[in-house]
Amino acid sequence: MKISDLRKWSKEHLSDRQLTLILSFVIGLFASVAGFVLHSIIKEIQQLLTAGFDTTTFNWLYLIFPIVGIYLTSLFIKYVVKDNISHGITRVLYAIATKRSQLKAHNCWTSVIASSITIGFGGSVGAEAPIVLTGSAIGSSLGRLFKMEPRTVMLLVGCGASAAIAGIFKAPIAGLVFTLEVLMLDLTMASLLPILIASVTATCFSYIFVGSDSLFTYHMDTAWDIQRVPPYIILGVFCGLVGLYFMRTMTVCENMFAGMKRFPYLRLIIGGVMLSVLIFMFPSLYGEGYSAINIFLDGKTIDDWGQVMNGSMFYGHGNLLVVYVGLVVLTKVFATSATNGAGGCGGTFAPSLFIGGFAGFFFARIWNIYQVGVYVPEKNFALMGMAGVMAGVMQAPLTGIFLIAELTGGYQLFIPLMIVCICAYLTINVFEQHSIYGMRLAREGKLLTHHTDQAILTLMSLDSIIDRQFTSVTPDMPLGKLINAISKSHTSFLPVLDNAGTLLGEVDITKIRHIMFRSELYNRFTVKDIMTPVPTTLVKEDKMIDVMHKFEAANCNYLPVVDLNNRLKGYVSRTRMYSMYRHLVADFSSE
Numbered sequence: 132m133k134i135s136d137l138r139k140w141s142k143e144h145l146s147d148r149q150l151t152l153i154l155s156f157v158i159g160l161f162a163s164v165a166g167f168v169l170h171s172i173i174k175e176i177q178q179l180l181t182a183g184f185d186t187t188t189f190n191w192l193y194l195i196f197p198i199v200g201i202y203l204t205s206l207f208i209k210y211v212v213k214d215n216i217s218h219g220i221t222r223v224l225y226a227i228a229t230k231r232s233q234l235k236a237h238n239c240w241t242s243v244i245a246s247s248i249t250i251g252f253g254g255s256v257g258a259e260a261p262i263v264l265t266g267s268a269i270g271s272s273l274g275r276l277f278k279m280e281p282r283t284v285m286l287l288v289g290c291g292a293s294a295a296i297a298g299i300f301k302a303p304i305a306g307l308v309f310t311l312e313v314l315m316l317d318l319t320m321a322s323l324l325p326i327l328i329a330s331v332t333a334t335c336f337s338y339i340f341v342g343s344d345s346l347f348t349y350h351m352d353t354a355w356d357i358q359r360v361p362p363y364i365i366l367g368v369f370c371g372l373v374g375l376y377f378m379r380t381m382t383v384c385e386n387m388f389a390g391m392k393r394f395p396y397l398r399l400i401i402g403g404v405m406l407s408v409l410i411f412m413f414p415s416l417y418g419e420g421y422s423a424i425n426i427f428l429d430g431k432t433i434d435d436w437g438q439v440m441n442g443s444m445f446y447g448h449g450n451l452l453v454v455y456v457g458l459v460v461l462t463k464v465f466a467t468s469a470t471n472g473a474g475g476c477g478g479t480f481a482p483s484l485f486i487g488g489f490a491g492f493f494f495a496r497i498w499n500i501y502q503v504g505v506y507v508p509e510k511n512f513a514l515m516g517m518a519g520v521m522a523g524v525m526q527a528p529l530t531g532i533f534l535i536a537e538l539t540g541g542y543q544l545f546i547p548l549m550i551v552c553i554c555a556y557l558t559i560n561v562f563e564q565h566s567i568y569g570m571r572l573a574r575e576g577k578l579l580t581h582h583t584d585q586a587i588l589t590l591m592s593l594d595s596i597i598d599r600q601f602t603s604v605t606p607d608m609p610l611g612k613l614i615n616a617i618s619k620s621h622t623s624f625l626p627v628l629d630n631a632g633t634l635l636g637e638v639d640i641t642k643i644r645h646i647m648f649r650s651e652l653y654n655r656f657t658v659k660d661i662m663t664p665v666p667t668t669l670v671k672e673d674k675m676i677d678v679m680h681k682f683e684a685a686n687c688n689y690l691p692v693v694d695l696n697n698r699l700k701g702y703v704s705r706t707r708m709y710s711m712y713r714h715l716v717a718d719f720s721s722e
Contacts, residue, residue, distance in 0.1 A: 155290045155325035159332025162266035162294035167340040176251025186441035193411040198403035200252020205474030212241045219264030220568045238268030245476035253417045255466035260478020266291030290329035298333030302537035306330040312527035349428045349539035353508040367554020370519030373490045380464045388472025402473025409466045414442040416466045419481040424488040427513040456493045483524040491516015515551045522552035523559035526566040597701040603628045606659035627662045632698040636662040
């Protein structure tokens with residue numbers, strides 16, 4: 132059956148809502164398949180490369196594998212993809228905010244291959260963001276394939292992201308909440324059901340593909356105690372500060388590598404060497420690092436926890452465990468930045484969980500070693516550290532709570548998880564108002580938020596409401612010819628331009644009525660004698676919120692749009708702008 136026939140059949144036999152529900156199921160299936168394929172490839176590559184490594188001493192091949200993986204990834208992106216596929220979740224946010232949720236079709240598979248090569252060879256990034264981009268691209272492609280309206284395509288993109296998280300972690304509620312908090316899609320009763328279907332479908336198929344095993348193994352040994360509330364609060368603040376360190380350092384490193392964009396081999400050498408040296412010193416940084424976190428969640432003694440130092444120069448020095456863990460927390464952000472900066476492909480979802488687990492364990496060990504207060508179980512605090520740092524970095528406390536609870540079955544730690552996540556979120560929110568995914572777009576005014584006015588203004592485009600039909604005059608034109616130009620104009624003003632098209636001012640018809648009909652003055656005055664300066668100007672790059680503020684400050688009905696050389700491009704009408712705004716509000720609010 133051809134695609135056109137399938138589209139025709141669906142239009143004839145299915146309502147839009149029924150088609151949306153069916154597509155959400157298909158998205159959940161495909162997203163779970165993508166996640167399974169990605170993790171299978173990563174596992175096979177890592178098994179092939181590191182199976183024979185000696186755990187009692189350092190391994191020199193750690194200095195080679197990451198560079199090879201990044202180089203292979205960069206070749207794949209350059210010659211096969213020919214597009215930028217980094218920062219997967221940020222790209223989804225950008226598509227939602229500025230491209231009517233349109234993601235390129237190749238994103239359905241290219242991120243899977245690129246990130247599997249990067250992570251399999253040791254790249255210190257996560258597979259979650261590439262899978263979110265893959266799932267969202269599947270939703271976007273299906274929406275366009277069936278010619279769904281833009282709002283429905285946006286919903287299908289959300290279904291893909293939710294299914295990706297739910298499928299990877301077998302956590303359907305976390306997938307739903309992730310879409311709400313991180314992608315910032317407003318959930319109504321009409322949109323809640325498709326996202327739930329996608330999440331549950333992805334989770335069920337993940338159980339079929341990989342069984343009931345979870346990414347993390349956790350068993351509750353010590354229940355939470357009200358006496359531990361103070362350390363929970365302190366841990367939350369600590370996680371917030373660690374998350375802030377992660378975000379700020381990541382930004383600095385990304386800017387440094389972005390400055391070397393014209394020198395790809397220099398980026399590869401600097402980033403690859405940095406990553407390889409860090410992995411050589413701290414093998415826990417190899418790949419996603421989930422196996423290292425499991426050591427903290429399973430272990431009970433120094434000997435158990437000391438396994439995290441296997442394959443490093445720290446092996447056998449249990450007295451240096453805290454030092455090792457602290458150094459890993461500090462260096463993980465550099466390893467992640469170097470991986471992506473050098474040309475690798477991966478996300479920051481797994482690194483935030485990794486840093487959180489190590490930071491939580493580090494906090495608990497220090498607390499217990501110095502006997503600050505009541506004993507705190509290291510495994511519980513490692514678990515809560517994962518939730519806390521992720522909640523802060525993503526500005527998503529509910530995602531942190533439900534993901535860790537569903538992932539480990541640690542529902543008995545629900546209250547401690549809530550305390551830690553809330554404290555971490557409030558701490559980081561003092562310094563940074565947006566998530567690590569949204570802060571770049573927020574600075575450019577391209578981030579869609581839950582605030583309806585802000586969301587609508589983000590979706591609006593200044594370029595789409597510019598009126599490029601105008602009658603202009605020159606400064607030397609006599610009043611008599613000006614009157615003739617006024618008769619041809621459809622506005623109450625005429626822009627005054629020089630020969631290069633530069634805006635010099637404007638003639639307001641309402642202000643020259645007292646001389647317009649006095650023919651004896653037609654040759655006495657010229658345009659430059661009666662023109663007035665424009666109150667303010669706009670440029671196409673202006674944010675819509677700034678455009679509205681300029682209209683309010685100037686208290687006028689039209690404002691000119693100019694380029695960087697002050698050449699006139701057209702005019703924007705306040706009436707037309709508010710008409711589009713009201714139309715988008717009505718469309719945005721409809722079920």
